[in-house]
Every structure is written in C-alpha cells, then in structure tokens.
Amino acid sequence: MSMLFDKKWQYLPLVMLLISILGGLFFLNSSLDKWVTKTIKSHLSGLTKDVVVHITNDQQYLATLSSAARHNYFSNLSQATKDKRITLIDAEGVVLADTSLSYLEMIAMDNHLLREEIASAFKVGVGENIHFSSALKVDMLYVAQRVILDNEPYVVRMAMPMDELKTMSDELMWIFIVLLSISAAAMAGSSMLSAYQVNHRVAKEREQQEERIMHRTKEIELLHRLANMLAACTSIAETQKVVEDIVPRILGEINGSVAMMRASRNQLEVKLDWGKPWPATQVYSPNDCWALRKGKYHLSNDDYHCLPCSHMAELGSDQTLCIPLTAHGNTIGMLHLYFGASSVVVDPATLRLAFTVAEHLGLALANLSLQDKLRSQALSDPLTGLYNRRHFEQSFDTLLLEAKNSQQTMTLMMLDLDHFKRFNDNFGHDAGDYVLKEVSTLIVQMISADDVACRLGGEELAVIVPNRSVESAFELANRIRKQIAELHLELKGLSLGKVTVSIGVVNYPKVQGDRDQLVKFADMALYRAKEQGRDQVLAYQASTAEYSCEEAKDKKELGNKVVTPLLK
Secondary structure (H helix, E strand, C coil): CHHHHHHHHCCHHHHHHHHHHHHHHHHHHHHHHHHHHHHHHHHHHHHHHHHHHHHHHCHHHHHCCCHHHHHHHHHCCCCCECCEEEEEEECCCCEEEECCCCHHHHHCCCCCCCCHHHHHHHHHCEEEEEEEECCCCEEEEEEEEEEEECCEEEEEEEEEEHHHHHHHHHHHHHHHHHHHHHHHHHHHHHHHHHHHHHHHHHHHHHHHHHHHHHHHHHHHHHHHHHHHHHHHCCCHHHHHHHHHHHHHHHHCCCEEEEEEECCCCCCEEEEEEECCCCCCCCEECHHHCHHHHHCCCEECECCCCECCCHHHHHHCCCEEEEEEEEECCEEEEEEEEEEECCCCCCCHHHHHHHHHHHHHHHHHHHHHHHHHHHHHHHHECCCCCCECHHHHHHHHHHHHHHHHHHCCCEEEEEEEECCHHHHHHHHCHHHHHHHHHHHHHHHHHHCCCCCEEEEEECCEEEEEEECCCHHHHHHHHHHHHHHHHCCCCEECCEECCCCCEEEEEEEECCCCCCHHHHHHHHHHHHHHHHHCCCCCEEEEECCCCEEECCCHHHCCCCCCCCCCCCCC
16 A cells, blocks of 8 residues: 555656646746737837838938828838838828838828827837737737938837737747657656656665565574574484584585584584585694684685684685684684685675574583583482483383383393492592492493493492393403402502402393382392302393303303202
8 A cells, every 4th residue: 555655656746847837838928928029029119210210311212202102112111021010100190101001091091190109109209009900900019119201200110910929929839838848758758767767676675675584584583493492402413413404594505513622622523514524624723723712703715814724724725714602701612614715705694694603502502511511410420420320210211111112132230349348447438439430430441332330329330231132241241240350459559459249130031020120130139149259240030030150151160050049
C-alpha cells in the first residue's frame, strides 16, 4: 500500500508543472497581447513619423496636386501596405486621403474630427486609439500625428487591423506553446526517466537491503545455533561434528582449524578442523604464531605487510588468518583460517564473522575444558589418578549392558594389596600412599584404552576388561600380579620391601548376575586367593561353585590345585 502511495505521488511534480504551465500560458497570452499591441503602436508611430517627414518634404508638390492625385500619392507611399492604412485628415475633420479606400469611398467618409485619436493629435500632437472601422468593418489600431503643411495643421494617421495583431500574437503564442510543450515534454520525459531510474535504484537497493537483512538474519541464526550446540557438547569429538557442520555455513568454503593450548602452555595442538584436512603444522610453539605474540588477530597478507606465521610455513605466502581464543581473561587456543592464494582479500564482513565464531569457540572450549576438569575431579581418585567408585559403578553398568546386548564377554578383576597395613605401620601413611600410586601407575600402563581401572577404597582396586576372552583377561591379571611383585620401591632412600597383590576374577557371561552380584563373586574369589596364600589370581566358576586357576602355565605357581568350593 505504501509503495502504491509512493508511485502515485511521484507524478505530483509533473502535475504541478502542467498546472503552472497552463497558468503561465494564460497570463502570457494576456501579457503577449499587451506587448504586441505596444510594439505595433511603437512601430506605427515610427512609420507615421516617416510619412510626416516624407510629406513635409513634398508639401510644395502636394499643393499642386488635385484631390484625386493627392489620394493616389498617399497610396503609392512605401509605408502604405495591405495591412497598414494611411489617412490624411485636415483641421475640419475631412479625410483628404486613405490608402485602404478608393477615391469615391474616401469622399463618402464621415467627419473624423471627433475621433479620439484625431482630436488628441490636433490637441497634443499625437494620438492613438482602438475602435471599430465602419469602412473596413474591422477593429483597427490607430496612431495619429499632427503635421503642418503650408502653415495649416493636418493629421497623418496610420492604422492596422486588430486581427493582424491577433494573428501575430497567436503566432507568438503558438511559438511559446510549442517551445513550452517541447520543454515540458523534455522535462516530463527526463522526470519520468529520473523517476524510473530512482524507482529502479530504490527497488534494487530495497532488494539488496532485504537480501542483506535475510543474509544477516541467517548469520545470526547460525551463530545462535553454533553457540547452543557448542554449549551442549560434552566432548571434543562432539565439538568437531558441530564445527565441521555449522562453521562452513557461516564463513563459507574456508579451510579452518582450532588449536588448543596444552596444560604446560608450551605447545598448541590442532584439535578441531573443517573443510579440507588442515595443511599446516598440527603442533607448534606459542612463539611460532604472530597473533599469540601480539595478543590480537594476525592476517598474513594485507596492504602493509606479508608476514605469515612460522607454523604456517607449509602454506608459503598464502593468505591465512590467526585469531586468539580467549575466555575468562586467558588465551586457551587459536582459530586458524586458510583462504588460499596471497592475493585473496579478506573482506570486513568475513573478519567480523570470524571474530564472532572465535568468541563462541573460545567460551565453548573453555567451558568444555572446565567440564572435563570437574568431571575428572568428580570421577577420579585424587591420590592415584584412577577412577573412583562412582565412575566404577557407572562404567560397570554401561559395559555390562553392552555385553548383554551384543553377547560379548566382560571380565571384572578385584585387586587387593597384600599386607598393605604393614607399609602404613612400618613406614607411615606417606609410604602407603606412595605404594598405591606406583601400583596404580603400573596398572594403567598395562591395560588398554578400553579397560577401566578404579580405586574403590583403601588398597582395594578394580579393573573392568570388556570384549576380551576369559583366557586373555586371566592372562592380563597374572601379568599385572607378576609386574607388581617385581617392583622395587624406595621412599627417601629407604627400601619398602616387596609388594604383592591378590586378584579375584569373575567373567560374564560365564557367571550370570547384576553388578552387585558379580562384584560379590569377584570379592569371594579375591578372599579365597588371600586364604590360599596371597600373591595369586583366582577366578570364580559359577558352574561348579569353586575357584580355580584358568591358565595352565600358572599351575606351578599356584600349586596346580583346585580350591574347595566356598559355597556347597
């Protein structure tokens, strides 16, 4: 509706111009009539003076002429034309000559003494008037001038039909009308062309503005979704999926990566990337990046320098951008963008979006790091670094459910250090803590990444081994037992003696049950191992309700005996 209103009003100047032209023509017509009349009066006055001069010079000749000859004399004057009438009147008002009439018509004319222009001419020397000519049956413009011939006053009068003046006025008027029409048409055409160009430009600007608004709205929505999805991530792997999906939609097809500062703060390592595989260095020192040194973003090529970062050496002088990722006043990493050839100019809009993405990534990764730290503190034992009982229970339930659903095996090892009280009593609690940490470190080194090592309390440890055969799990337990027995521990130069461990093993699905039942069966095997002399591995067998060594190669160590059932 507003656009329609604008289109209607855009022609208002043309309408006003037309109205002003019509009004101007009306006043011009009136003024033109007056001007033409005034101009013709002046012209007739000049001609009248010429006639006066001419007849004054020929007055002696005129005196010799008869009335008819005198009449013909005036008709032959150069000033007498078809549209210019010359009349000679004496002081009595009698017409002596008239170039527009025959001699007989002239004789029949009435007395002119009372004519306004004649009376004025006799009185003041000149006179002028416009009135109807009874002889010619037309309105005439009269200009009269007094002249003295043979000491007698006469009036020479020149006249011109008003229709001639009207014709001249109309011709001038039409000339003005044509010129004004051409001017108005040119002005209207230029106005319409200008209006079209303005409307076209406005429409184009409006379209571009709508496109910019739509593009900006999309950017805001994408940034909002990026922030929300990053806030919902619980791991680097999830963050990788988010950035490789959303960031290219924001920044376009630009190769990028995120390097995280290690805890030692002496190196950065690329943890996230999108687009093509990141072509530059994966691990680098903070001194290798100009942006980290400056504390602000660094564009490798601009109008003032060509200085790529050292960690971008593989890319030569190609265009790159490094932006520090900061959160809570600390630099936690770097955002890197690779644009390609050095001639690529990074526009301000891309820079603005890159800064916003860097801000979201910095906050999200800082929160993720904090979550990992809190999660680690909540689920790990502060002394040994192993997982605590809470994580043990969560992991056990998850792995047991997976084993049931996928019909895989899962083995639980319950470990207890033999005579651990002796270390605390003989060497102090520091020695006991030291032994626990060394044993825990050894266990972590021996198990795989899929295995879960936990401290349940005191000197009691547990290892969950998923997706491994009974024989393989039992072999791992024996290797752990042997490696612990071979430890030679010293604290402050004092030998702590030999450390041994007893291990009870239970395997699902050989032994059926839930978490509490399987833990109970593993504990029963552990207790039986301690009763049988410690420093050994026993497995709980549900089918015979007894405990046995599973590996033939360990029979010599265990006395090749089968213990009596705990439950009968």
